[in-house]
Amino acid sequence: MARNRVRIARVPSLLALSLSTALLLTATACGSGDKDAAGGPDSGAGGKNGDGPVVVATTTWEGAFAKAAGAEDVTVIVPSSARHAPDYDPRPSDLAAVAAADFVLYAPFEPYAEKIRQAAGSSAKLVEVALDNDAGKASAEVTRLGALFGTEDAAARWNTSFKSTYGTLQKDLKAAWPGGRAPAVVAQVFSVWSARMTGANVTGTYGPEAVTAGQLADLAKKKPSYVFDNVHMTTGEVLPDAGAEQVGIVNYPGEDLDLLAVYKNAADTIEKAMTA
Incomplete structure (x- = not known):
């Protein structure tokens, strides 16, 4: 089984910043192709890399939902060390990762969502994720994303594991009342x-x-x-x-x-x- 490739976008230098900005502008200008073409975001699990969907997530929360749903190539924009993720200001090199994505996952309460939309152009499918760890809602969201990615089987396996784990945690917590x-x-x-x-x-x-x-x-x-x-x-x-x-x-x-x-x-x- 392919292992999950999780990347946290970084800015190594001013030169890289300039290059990534140029990449972003080029990708946005050229991203008007047909989404339904082979390997495009609407083709599901095929993805641009041929090994499954390429996903960019604004934070580790969206990224975790994507991974649970079966995505194996996930790039996260906001580093997990950010104490208050909605306050993070994405940089051009962060947004450049969107150019290679099949799906871009974000939450509506994140103030930088508009920058993500602009960076995505028309080449990536924007997906608004309902970030809620309520058991029923989380399970439903994983199932929904699995259907979008074409990874329904992986999402179903995660949900089976989640149901078992959650039930055990509930019993342990009740015993500790x-x-x-x-x-x-x-x-x-x-x-x-x-x-x-x-x-x-x-x-x-x-x-x-x-x-x-x-x-x-x-x-x-x-x-x-x-x-x-x-x-x-x-x-x-x-x-x-x-x-x-x-x-x-x-x-x-x-x-x-x-x-x-x-x-x-x-x-x-x-x-x-x-x-x-």
Whole structure:
């Protein structure tokens, strides 16, 4: 089986920056060919390299969905070290990778999405990805991408593995409930999925915008045992005086683009907090 080729786009020098900019302009100007031609993005698994679809993903989150769906040639624009990926400003050499892509994956909340659209021209198929680690939504998105890539079998195998792993994590977390009862949790909106995996009682949510004093007061009244925060969009300690333990949840996969690891790591973090 071919191994996944995961690349993080980089800018090695000013010369490379100039060359990649020229490449980008040339590719965009010449990218008006028929998408349905052999090897074009609409031909699915054939791809431009003949070994499957060539995918460019804005972040490791989209990249992990692509890998789960069966893509083996994935380039990621925003490095995994970026603390807040939506704030990253793609450089010309980052965008140049789009010229060789069959599919370009992005999320609508990323402010650089318009730059990605412009860079893609007409040669790559733009795919908006619903970034949500909710189990049902993630499974559905992997299935959808597999159908787009022509890698349905690989996507189905991932979903089978995911279902088994997720079920095990749920059982382990339930066994770790303090006092044998589902804990009360306040969660950042993009971390609700982890509370659902835990089987927690979600008494309130906050974010992604800054939390107001009034909202904090309302959340404190819920008397949660835990606050499931979003590490990549944290606003600091949410309920410091309410006696609730804040647990940092990571949504973005690492450079290995292992989506299953996101669930495993979150479960491990939550279990440690509940059994401390």
